[in-house]
Every structure is written in C-alpha cells, then in structure tokens.
Amino acid sequence: MSDTEGADTGTDGGTSSGAGAPTRLHQLFEGRRLTPTQRRIAHCLVRRTAAAPFLSSVELAQLAGVSQPSVTRFAVALGFDGYPALRRHLRDVVPVGPAVDTRPANPYQQAVRAEVDNLLQLASLLADPGPVEDAARLLAASRPLPVLGLRASAAQARGFAYFAAKVHPDVRLLDEGGSLLADRIDAARRAGASALLCFALPRHPAELLAALDHARNAGLTVVTIADGTFAPVAAHSDLLLPAAVGTGLVFDTVSAPMLLGQVLLEAMCDGMPDAQARLEEFDARAAARGLFVD
Structure with a gap:
C-alpha cells in the first residue's frame, strides 16, 4: 500500500554501517538534480548502507521498486560510466559494518528497526555538528x-x-x-x-x-x-x-x-x-x- 500524502515506496530492511558512511553517501548525492525515481534509488542505498556495495543492479532495482535500466541511468547521473563503476566506488567509501540483523521480524518490527537505523544514521551525521x-x-x-x-x-x-x-x-x-x-x-x-x-x-x-x-x-x-x-x-x-x-x-x-x-x-x-x-x-x-x- 502507499499513500499519496505521506508515503514513498521504500525498502523494508535497515542499514548497519560504520560511522561516517551515511555522510559519504549523502555527499555522493549532494548537488545532484535527481528525478523522483532516482531519489528512490538513493533512499534505498542510504537505508541499506551496509549491503549497498554488494547489490547487483537487478537486486537494487527490486529493492527500490524501479526498473534495472533506471539503476543504470542513476549511476550515469552521478557521473559514473555505469552501475559497476558506482558499486566499486561504494566499496571504497562504505566501510564494512556489523552483520545485518537477520532475526525474524513481522512488518511492524521491521518498521521500528528501520526507524532505529534512521536515528543511528542521524547520529553519524551529527558527528560533525x-x-x-x-x-x-x-x-x-x-x-x-x-x-x-x-x-x-x-x-x-x-x-x-x-x-x-x-x-x-x-x-x-x-x-x-x-x-x-x-x-x-x-x-x-x-x-x-x-x-x-x-x-x-x-x-x-x-x-x-x-x-x-x-x-x-x-x-x-x-x-x-x-x-x-x-x-x-x-x-x-x-x-x-x-x-x-x-x-x-x-x-x-x-x-x-x-x-x-x-x-x-x-x-x-x-x-x-x-x-x-x-x-x-x-x-x-x-x-x-x-x-x-x-
């Protein structure tokens, strides 16, 4: 389900990343005039920081709810030759963090865990006050x-x-x-x-x-x-x-x-x-x- 007022098609998993990783990802997108579809892909990468460097273009497209060609166009919009070049860059800037929580969770628990991840991401950004x-x-x-x-x-x-x-x-x-x-x-x-x-x-x-x-x-x-x-x-x-x-x-x-x-x-x-x-x-x-x- 989606709501025309407050919801945006997103992902159901959280991020688990080292300190500073969200900041570097945000810097990658700064100053870019992204389309709504490209912003969905960017949101997905930020929310799945730990997994981002290892996702194929097909997997990322599925998680973001977009087409595979949209992922390729997104990488080009960021200045890369294609998605493989973007993924190599992500492997350089995103440190390996703790393992992603794989415990079984119902949709409500997933939503809460994702919100906790958003707060941890904010804490990382505030390392520079x-x-x-x-x-x-x-x-x-x-x-x-x-x-x-x-x-x-x-x-x-x-x-x-x-x-x-x-x-x-x-x-x-x-x-x-x-x-x-x-x-x-x-x-x-x-x-x-x-x-x-x-x-x-x-x-x-x-x-x-x-x-x-x-x-x-x-x-x-x-x-x-x-x-x-x-x-x-x-x-x-x-x-x-x-x-x-x-x-x-x-x-x-x-x-x-x-x-x-x-x-x-x-x-x-x-x-x-x-x-x-x-x-x-x-x-x-x-x-x-x-x-x-x-």
Whole structure:
C-alpha cells in the first residue's frame, strides 16, 4: 500500500554501517538534480548502507521498486560510466559494518528497526555538528523567525514553533499554503526576519518550492530540514540538514526529522543568552495560572 500524502515506496530492511558512511553517501548525492525515481534509488542505498556495495543492479532495482535500466541511468547521473563503476566506488567509501540483523521480524518490527537505523544514521551525521550550529546561529538571530511546513510537514513545523516560542521572542508559524503564504513571508521579512526554517518531508508540495524561492528572493536565508540532501528542496535552500524518513508503513515515519528539529533548537538555546531566563519566566507564569497538573 502507499499513500499519496505521506508515503514513498521504500525498502523494508535497515542499514548497519560504520560511522561516517551515511555522510559519504549523502555527499555522493549532494548537488545532484535527481528525478523522483532516482531519489528512490538513493533512499534505498542510504537505508541499506551496509549491503549497498554488494547489490547487483537487478537486486537494487527490486529493492527500490524501479526498473534495472533506471539503476543504470542513476549511476550515469552521478557521473559514473555505469552501475559497476558506482558499486566499486561504494566499496571504497562504505566501510564494512556489523552483520545485518537477520532475526525474524513481522512488518511492524521491521518498521521500528528501520526507524532505529534512521536515528543511528542521524547520529553519524551529527558527528560533525558544524552545519547544525551554523543553522542555529542564523535562526536564533532572526527577529521574527518564520517556521514553514506544509501538508505532511505541518506537524513538525508546528511542534518546533511551539517549543521555540518559549525561548525566541517572535516565532511565526507558516503551516498553510495558498495565495496568502507569500504575503506572510513578506510580512516577516518587513518585520526584520533574516532567516526562515522549513520542514520539508515527503511528499513535497509544488507550492513549497515556490515559497522557498520567494523567501530567498525576498532576502531570507532558508534553512531546511529534509529527508535527504537529494530531496527536491535542496536546490531551493541555503543550508539543508538531512534526516531520513521511514517508509515501511502506509504513512511515513519521521522520528529522525523530529529529533533533528529538537537538536537544532538545543543548539539555538546554546547561542541565546536569554534562553534560560525566558524558560524560567514561562515556568513562573505557568505555575501562577495552574497551567499544568504536574
């Protein structure tokens, strides 16, 4: 089964790789304008990092749900003579890791294990905290701070905006599309905004790309949390932070992007001298109002 809103045909297995391997795979796809079919192949390789160097083109095509010629075209799009050359490259950049878990598992367990693998992949990417810290500085300095997320990404944008508002003086949630979206971006820019945070998870609405282009043309620096550096929004963002989504269930699972949002917010708090004071003020107000029962 697949859902037209949140699901993308994916693989059912997880990855098991050495530290740094996901980073090198993402670097292989960075800056590439991949077709939707090619992005599915890239997702499959990232999620099956340990097995990727040993898959035949036919096996990879079956796992990604595409044709064998599509795998060949994918390798050529990455600059290789063909799939064998790509596979040799993968054997050079992907270290041999622990054996893949072969214990019997039902589909629900497989989905959970795949999500755990996504979190481990995120941990590997965060070995270099530079991109997150750079993004945090940009967002913390923006007054106001617009946070954008449409359709399947609206929940992540709303959750981030809720917590960010406790430490940032002016957070503006943009979770509805339509003709007013550009107006709201312009209003934030006129009010002094210098950066915009976007959550962009599959599937990616066409109007989201237009909104990001509008924001950049208006002078905003766009920071995007997306499902990979090969996502369609990569070319429309100034700084992209990747976090894989799970595709083993009818609807995508987004534990890694949600956690990355919280990591980003943590980094923002580290760079905001008044963050702790704002949290204490909120707690005092909440206690005076009897807002919480615990």
